[in-house]
Each structure stands twice: as structure tokens, then as C-alpha cells.
Amino acid sequence: MNSSAAVTPDPGLEIIFSRCDLAHPLLREFHEAVRVFRERDQRGQRDHAGAPVDGPAPQASERPPAEMPEAKPDLASLVHRDAELVSPPDIFLQIEKVINDPRSSARQVAHIVSQDPGLSAKVLKIVNSAFFGFQQQIDTISRAVTILGTRELSSLALGTSVMSLFRESPSSLMHMGLFWEHSLACGICARLLAGFKNFQGLERFFISGLLHDVGKLIIFKYLPRWSEIVLRSVRDSDLFYYEVERQHLGFDHAQVGLALAEQWKLPTTLEQGLGRHHEALRVPPSAEAAVVSLADTIVNALGLGNSGERRISPDIIHIFEFLSLPVGIMENLVPLISRQIEETFHLFYSST
Numbered sequence: 567m568n569s570s571a572a573v574t575p576d577p578g579l580e581i582i583f584s585r586c587d588l589a590h591p592l593l594r595e596f597h598e599a600v601r602v603f604r605e606r607d608q609r610g611q612r613d614h615a616g617a618p619v620d621g622p623a624p625q626a627s628e629r630p631p632a633e634m635p636e637a638k639p640d641l642a643s644l645v646h647r648d649a650e651l652v653s654p655p656d657i658f659l660q661i662e663k664v665i666n667d668p669r670s671s672a673r674q675v676a677h678i679v680s681q682d683p684g685l686s687a688k689v690l691k692i693v694n695s696a697f698f699g700f701q702q703q704i705d706t707i708s709r710a711v712t713i714l715g716t717r718e719l720s721s722l723a724l725g726t727s728v729m730s731l732f733r734e735s736p737s738s739l740m741h742m743g744l745f746w747e748h749s750l751a752c753g754i755c756a757r758l759l760a761g762f763k764n765f766q767g768l769e770r771f772f773i774s775g776l777l778h779d780v781g782k783l784i785i786f787k788y789l790p791r792w793s794e795i796v797l798r799s800v801r802d803s804d805l806f807y808y809e810v811e812r813q814h815l816g817f818d819h820a821q822v823g824l825a826l827a828e829q830w831k832l833p834t835t836l837e838q839g840l841g842r843h844h845e846a847l848r849v850p851p852s853a854e855a856a857v858v859s860l861a862d863t864i865v866n867a868l869g870l871g872n873s874g875e876r877r878i879s880p881d882i883i884h885i886f887e888f889l890s891l892p893v894g895i896m897e898n899l900v901p902l903i904s905r906q907i908e909e910t911f912h913l914f915y916s917s918t
């Protein structure tokens with residue numbers, strides 16, 4: 567593939583690949599696919615606070631925070647201190663209870679979802695969107711359950727409920743629209759990658775991608791001043807977000823996400839995606855975490871949304887290899903992600 571001169575200056579691209587050796591042919595190929603997309607799509611030109619990525623660095627980065635950061639908590643206390651986080655959203659619990667009962671029927675699941683008019687309306691809009699790409703209009707929840715299956719409905723209920731739980735920004739430092747755009751794009755990409763691999767249970771990969779960075783929101787909520795320090799350090803150093811978190815807090819958002827997944831007794835696939843998306847190839851390697859990790863890297867590189875990460879890991883090539891996926895898959899993948907995120911973001915993110 568040709569490495570051509572940039573037609574439009576893209577200051578973000580250089581930062582994103584700053585820890586990658588572009589002499590590696592596969593990384594060069596990936597870089598080129600990303601460059602072509604970003605040249606057409608200007609979404610990647612904004613940072614985590616929604617400001618232009620090449621704008622002046624915040625003045626605050628030159629002085630210490632106005633207030634002393636919070637006392638450092640231990641990891642376990644972060645998830646346990648919030649009544650809303652002690653158990654998963656009620657609708658998800660109800661659906662899972664029915665699914666796990668061998669005497670249950672799809673009709674019962676449809677009944678539970680129908681009890682929540684807001685959720686029902688949202689689910690129907692999503693079911694009829696490019697996210698699933700059905701030709702026929704699906705106009706009732708019972709039909710949606712029949713066509714999609716109870717697991718898919720349960721995942722949609724969990725995903726949309728968690729998005730509502732964290733809809734308001736826990737900190738002025740993070741643009742929540744961009745955060746959820748990044749998360750949704752990651753879920754969409756993880757689902758597509760798992761589909762390419764013919765993995766079972768695509769909805770689990772979607773939800774894993776959607777929630778992979780939720781630990782950041784919990785840290786933002788309870789440790790806003792530490793979060794400010796972390797964001798500054800990420801901006802002013804060449805470290806990855808999780809490395810900076812470990813440096814300052816002694817733990818990272820993936821560990822917080824894992825603690826939440828354990829607390830909520832979420833399936834292992836989700837635990838792997840939330841807890842290991844920055845260490846997918848650590849022995850023993852995890853295919854679930856690798857899919858989420860690759861999806862996270864791809865959407866970060868493309869600049870779809872933003873959750874504070876500034877750089878991609880050169881490990882992406884090992885993950886492509888581990889999953890036996892060619893970099894050339896980007897040609898098929900990128901238009902699909904782009905179309906699905908464009909058509910569905912407002913459906914997932916809307917408050918109604």
C-alpha cells in the first residue's frame with residue numbers, strides 16, 4: 567500500500583501512532599487505512615474534552631490542581647460505596663432471572679421489556695436500525711425477542727441502562743457524548759470482529775466493548791481531582807492512560823471495571839473484556855479480551871469518540887496475529903463501523 571503525503575494536516579495522527587514503529591509493514595498498512603479514513607472524517611480531530619486536538623494545551627497543565635487530590639482509596643471500596651453500583655440495573659436482573667429459569671419462555675422476556683415503555687421504544691428503534699440491518703420492519707417487542715433471541719435483548723437492556731446510569735458527566739473533564747461514542751463504536755467493532763471470527767454470542771462482545779472503559783467513569787465520579795491529574799499526565803507524557811492511572815492511583819480503570827463485573831456477576835466474557843482489554847495477551851491470552859482490545863485500538867485510531875486515550879499500542883499487530891485477522895480487514899470493517907455508529911449513536915445515547 568502506498569504511503570502518501572497527507573493531504574489534510576492531521577495533528578492527531580502523529581500523536582496516536584507515536585509509540586508505534588511505522589517501519590513495521592503491518593503497522594504502516596494499518597496507519598494508511600486510518601489516515602485515509604481520518605482524512606475524510608473529521609471526528610478524530612477532537613480531544614476527550616471535546617476541544618480541537620491541536621488546540622492549546624489547557625493552562626491548568628502548568629500548575630498544580632487547585633485542591634489537593636482525594637485520599638487514595640483502595641480499589642474494592644470504589645465499587646462498593648455506590649448504592650447504584652451494588653447491583654446491576656433492575657431490568658437486566660429481571661431478564662437474566664427469566665433466561666436462567668429452564669421453564670421460562672421468550673414471551674416472559676418480552677413482557678418484562680414491555681413494562682418499560684422507554685426501553686421498549688429504544689429497543690425497537692435499535693432493532694430497526696443499521697445495527698442489525700434487518701430488511702423487514704419489526705414493530706413489537708415480542709417479535710424482536712423472537713427474531714433476536716433473549717440474550718440479545720438482555721444485552722441491549724444492560725447496555726442502554728448502564729448508559730443512562732452514567733449519562734450525566736461525572737466530571738467536567740470528560741465529554742460524555744464523546745466517551746459514549748467511543749464506547750459504542752468499540753462495542754460495534756468488537757461485535758463485527760467476533761462475527762468475522764465466527765465466535766458465538768456476538769451480543770456479549772458488543773456489551774463488553776460498550777462497557778470496557780466504564781471503570782474510568784467510576785474513577786471520575788469518586789476521584790475527580792485524581793482524574794484531572796491523570797488526564798493531564800496522559801496529555802503531557804507519552805504513557806498510555808492505564809499506565810498513568812497505575813502510576814498515580816496504584817490501579818487502573820480495567821481493574822475497576824473487573825471489580826464491577828464481578829460485583830454484578832456478569833458472564834466471564836464480559837469480565838475478560840472489561841478487566842483485560844489492556845492485557846489481552848498476558849498468559850493465558852484471552853480471545854474475548856483480544857477482540858475488545860483490537861476494537862478499542864481501531865476506534866481510538868479512527869478517532870470515533872474519545873475516552874481520554876491519546877495513543878495506540880504497537881501490540882495491535884500481535885493481536886491481529888493472535889486472532890488470525892489480516893490488517894486488510896480494515897477495508898471491510900471501517901465503512902461498517904462508520905455507518906452503524908452514525909445511524910445508532912443517537913438511539914443508544916438519547917435519554918428517551
Ligand SMILES: [Fe+2]
Nearest residue numbers: 778779819843
Ligand atoms: Fe481502557
Ligand SMILES: [Fe+2]
Nearest residue numbers: 778779862873
Ligand atoms: Fe477505550
